[in-house]
Amino acid sequence: MEYRISPRVGSLQSSAVRDILKLTQGKDMISFAGGLPAEELFPIEAVRAAADRVFSTGKGALQYGLTEGFVPLREQLCGRMAAKQMKVTIDHMLLTTGSQQAIDLLVGVLTEPGDVVLVERPTYLASLQVFALHGLQVVACDSDEHGIIPESASELIAKHKPALLYSVPTFGNPTGRVWSEERRKQILQICTEQQVPILEDDPYGDIKFHEDETYPSMFSMQDSVDGGAVFYTSTFSKTVAPALRTGWIIGDTSVIRMMAKAKQAADLHSSTLDQQVLHQLLAGFDLDAHIAVISKDYKARMLEMDQLLQKQAVDGLVWEKPKGGMFLWAQLPEGLDAEALLKAAVPKGVAFVPGSSFYAREPQRNSMRLNYTYNTGARTEQGIVRLVEAISEFTARS
Amino acid sequence: MEYRISPRVGSLQSSAVRDILKLTQGKDMISFAGGLPAEELFPIEAVRAAADRVFSTGKGALQYGLTEGFVPLREQLCGRMAAKQMKVTIDHMLLTTGSQQAIDLLVGVLTEPGDVVLVERPTYLASLQVFALHGLQVVACDSDEHGIIPESASELIAKHKPALLYSVPTFGNPTGRVWSEERRKQILQICTEQQVPILEDDPYGDIKFHEDETYPSMFSMQDSVDGGAVFYTSTFSKTVAPALRTGWIIGDTSVIRMMAKAKQAADLHSSTLDQQVLHQLLAGFDLDAHIAVISKDYKARMLEMDQLLQKQAVDGLVWEKPKGGMFLWAQLPEGLDAEALLKAAVPKGVAFVPGSSFYAREPQRNSMRLNYTYNTGARTEQGIVRLVEAISEFTARS
The missing domain is CATH 3.40.640.10 (Type I PLP-dependent aspartate aminotransferase-like (Major domain))
Structure with missing residues (x-):
């Protein structure tokens, strides 16, 4: 039979984040996409x-x-x-x-x-x-x-x-x-x-x-x-x-x-x-002490990503250093489209969420959200290297 | 501030069963109202x-x-x-x-x-x-x-x-x-x-x-x-x-x-x-064996309630003996209102769900749903005695 699907549901976009998560289930993918907490810290x-x-x-x-x-x-x-x-x-x-x-x-x-x-x-x-x-x-x-x-x-x-x-x-x-x-x-x-x-x-x-x-x-x-x-x-x-x-x-x-x-x-x-x-x-269980541990650890991860990005010094890439939470919000040079960049990044083994997902309309297309809580150490470093590589190639082509 | 409540939510009836459950949280209340499984059987x-x-x-x-x-x-x-x-x-x-x-x-x-x-x-x-x-x-x-x-x-x-x-x-x-x-x-x-x-x-x-x-x-x-x-x-x-x-x-x-x-x-x-x-x-865990145990036990509870009701022989009370599930559906004599009966039953320490809850409109007012899976033994017996007492008094007054 043909189903009559409610137009509101039918026109709903599946969450870009969750779709990317599906893409990134391969083992060698380093994902800065999801809003995943660090499993190591789960009590x-x-x-x-x-x-x-x-x-x-x-x-x-x-x-x-x-x-x-x-x-x-x-x-x-x-x-x-x-x-x-x-x-x-x-x-x-x-x-x-x-x-x-x-x-x-x-x-x-x-x-x-x-x-x-x-x-x-x-x-x-x-x-x-x-x-x-x-x-x-x-x-x-x-x-x-x-x-x-x-x-x-x-x-x-x-x-x-x-x-x-x-x-x-x-x-x-x-x-x-x-x-x-x-x-x-x-x-x-x-x-x-x-x-x-x-x-x-x-x-x-x-x-x-x-x-x-x-x-x-x-x-x-x-x-x-x-x-x-x-x-x-x-x-x-x-x-x-x-x-x-x-x-x-x-x-x-x-x-x-x-x-x-x-x-x-x-x-x-x-x-x-x-x-x-x-x-x-x-x-x-002292939840507040545990939260303090998480916060300290996430701060270190955020600084790690911040420093890696600084070190790579991508021309025109800017971001705010967050005071808390799980995300770093970055702007690519004006005119670059983060959705297109993602398509270039995934084959290199790195994922993020294009900023356009966070706008109901008139998205700012050159922004991206990077999660810093899930990965750490070598994986974060490797991920940032891959990301910067993707940006460089992408900029060269644009 | 005054809130504008969505009319669909505002006009929604709270579940009669759950409201009755709140009423029946007192210890001496015997409830045939909820669709609660027998806790003794939880694995x-x-x-x-x-x-x-x-x-x-x-x-x-x-x-x-x-x-x-x-x-x-x-x-x-x-x-x-x-x-x-x-x-x-x-x-x-x-x-x-x-x-x-x-x-x-x-x-x-x-x-x-x-x-x-x-x-x-x-x-x-x-x-x-x-x-x-x-x-x-x-x-x-x-x-x-x-x-x-x-x-x-x-x-x-x-x-x-x-x-x-x-x-x-x-x-x-x-x-x-x-x-x-x-x-x-x-x-x-x-x-x-x-x-x-x-x-x-x-x-x-x-x-x-x-x-x-x-x-x-x-x-x-x-x-x-x-x-x-x-x-x-x-x-x-x-x-x-x-x-x-x-x-x-x-x-x-x-x-x-x-x-x-x-x-x-x-x-x-x-x-x-x-x-x-x-x-x-x-x-x-052998879930199918467990389901067989539950089914056997619930059948015994259903027969127990059936026999208690037969023994009490309430004039004009009829019911079908179910082949499974958790409920016995009973009809009071024509013209009796089970919602009104419930109000007489609760002070006596017994509860059930009036059948009217199960109709979108034109309810059959003389029906009631009795759950037989939650109680057993003396409590079921005592509950049926109280229920029959409530029916008798209610019939006498009607």
């Missing part, structure tokens, strides 16, 4: 011990759970949120299958097809997929190194009456940028006044390279959680391990309740084995 | 050992995985499907967060808001929630004890041009009924001719009380998987444990690929820890 023995404690609690551990998520884990997360000046109760919180699901569910609750969503430019590509699937029109605010430019936000809000503003203010994906505190306050104020809810996506906030600096969330700056503009989502994928697929979102109780209703239909609930493992892990 | 030591083997494979076990699901588990599932005459490759299969997510994703791919979906009458209530969230119009076919009546399906297909037919042909929820082989063939033929895809939902098919009887799936009856009418979904929730939240769906490769794209946006992928645990479990 697998602590996770194993936590799982063992879960099984020791008895067979009830394997029963159906609450849609909202395992209560003791939500309680622990309330404590962790409070340490960052985000004061919430478990009723303000929904556990999700990674923070990706939090984005999807909130968008489902707060938007209708045809609505406008405001984003940074560039922005997280899998959020663009969510917006496309929900039939939203994506409008990008002008941004600089301090975050979204308030005048641009004000103007676009007045013009489009957006249903949501989506942002990654701390170590943005793909740029690695951090919004200034002043900008956070300004955007929060504008959105509060204009009644535009904000989804503050913070998967990387813990992975910071300057211990003394703090980057307060917009969520922590609002007067009240209930009725507040900001919904904040984060995940254990980068701080513990991605396979456990556990994220959370906090915000207004009534909206969280609606999201739980939508989640009932979507999957009843996320893995409670994973949630219980994380609960047991947090009870017996 | 927790085998799951523990499987988890331990997963951690022994190394830290890569905790990395991001494929959206389509863990390949070795998909391979094992292909083998299990082949044993039921469903011949598929891993490209015909997507792993999901329970079969609930399979329903949600397939509906997202094959329907547009405003489309009609055909269902049995009554049908699985959480599928009704999915249809409501996707803005579908639900039209119920006439059914009898052998399944959907072909003439009704033909007539409604001609009238509504539905985008999908959804059914639970083996041990339906809530009725516990099994479609006859003849009916399966007829419905498959009609839908194939009329180009209406079928979602065959089979969470309970393994839990059967007559070893010698087989109930071939409609999926197994079609000529070809690619281009075929039937998408088949099942889950480990009832045969291993619900907490592992692992289901699967099989069908046409191109539609499965579209579902994977939609799943990328929804949650990137389901828990790969759970998927790897199930892979290790299947490698070292």
Whole structure:
């Protein structure tokens, strides 16, 4: 039979990153493409011990759970949120299958097809997929190194009456940028006044390279959680391990309740084995000390890549040194197309994500995102050598 | 701020079952409401050992995985499907967060808001929630004890041009009924001719009380998987444990690929820890022997409830003795409202799901669904006594 495929799904681009990941499954491929954490740092023995404690609690551990998520884990997360000046109760919180699901569910609750969503430019590509699937029109605010430019936000809000503003203010994906505190306050104020809810996506906030600096969330700056503009989502994928697929979102109780209703239909609930493992892990493991170890290691990897790129001194290649997170955002000489470069790079055994993936429209074609957390040492060096070789040949041909 | 909630989500009824579950969390409540498996039967030591083997494979076990699901588990599932005459490759299969997510994703791919979906009458209530969230119009076919009546399906297909037919042909929820082989063939033929895809939902098919009887799936009856009418979904929730939240769906490769794209946006992928645990479990544990144990035990529990109800001999209460699955579907005397009865039953310490939850409209108000798998022995007896007491008082007042 011929199937009638929903046009929204049919026209959806498969994630460029995941398609490249498939390409790069050959052994000799060095990938700077994915947003993969370093496996060497996964606290697998602590996770194993936590799982063992879960099984020791008895067979009830394997029963159906609450849609909202395992209560003791939500309680622990309330404590962790409070340490960052985000004061919430478990009723303000929904556990999700990674923070990706939090984005999807909130968008489902707060938007209708045809609505406008405001984003940074560039922005997280899998959020663009969510917006496309929900039939939203994506409008990008002008941004600089301090975050979204308030005048641009004000103007676009007045013009489009957006249903949501989506942002990654701390170590943005793909740029690695951090919004200034002043900008956070300004955007929060504008959105509060204009009644535009904000989804503050913070998967990387813990992975910071300057211990003394703090980057307060917009969520922590609002007067009240209930009725507040900001919904904040984060995940254990980068701080513990991605396979456990556990994220959370906090915000207004009534909206969280609606999201739980939508989640009932979507999957009843996320893995409670994973949630219980994380609960047991947090009870017996110093996650903050572990995060400090990861951050230190990732900083070293970032500096390693930065120095390799400096050493290779590619004419016209520029990048910002990120203050945290997992990505280095680089610009090729004006006029070079990173998608075309990728096609030249893959046969040489190196991959990255072309910057165009992170734009809903009018992409900046000469940019690319390099992940520095997955590889290290000789592999990073070899990868950068291959990349630079590809760029040189490509430039010579252009 | 005031939030603009999507009308589809805002008007969604929270699942009656889950709301009742919240009510029944008090210790002295005996619940026949949820679809909970018997915890005593969870193979927790085998799951523990499987988890331990997963951690022994190394830290890569905790990395991001494929959206389509863990390949070795998909391979094992292909083998299990082949044993039921469903011949598929891993490209015909997507792993999901329970079969609930399979329903949600397939509906997202094959329907547009405003489309009609055909269902049995009554049908699985959480599928009704999915249809409501996707803005579908639900039209119920006439059914009898052998399944959907072909003439009704033909007539409604001609009238509504539905985008999908959804059914639970083996041990339906809530009725516990099994479609006859003849009916399966007829419905498959009609839908194939009329180009209406079928979602065959089979969470309970393994839990059967007559070893010698087989109930071939409609999926197994079609000529070809690619281009075929039937998408088949099942889950480990009832045969291993619900907490592992692992289901699967099989069908046409191109539609499965579209579902994977939609799943990328929804949650990137389901828990790969759970998927790897199930892979290790299947490698070292006789799941079919375990299913035989569960089935035997559930049959005894069903007979126990059946006999208790017979013994109490409530005037006008009738029910069908199911051939498998987890539910007994009972009719109160005409004119009695099971929702009102529930309100009288809960204070007495017993709960069930009123049948009205299983109808998109024009509910049969005097029916109720009783789960017999979660309780046993004295608790079942006490629960039935309380239920009958509630019915008697309720009848006296009516």
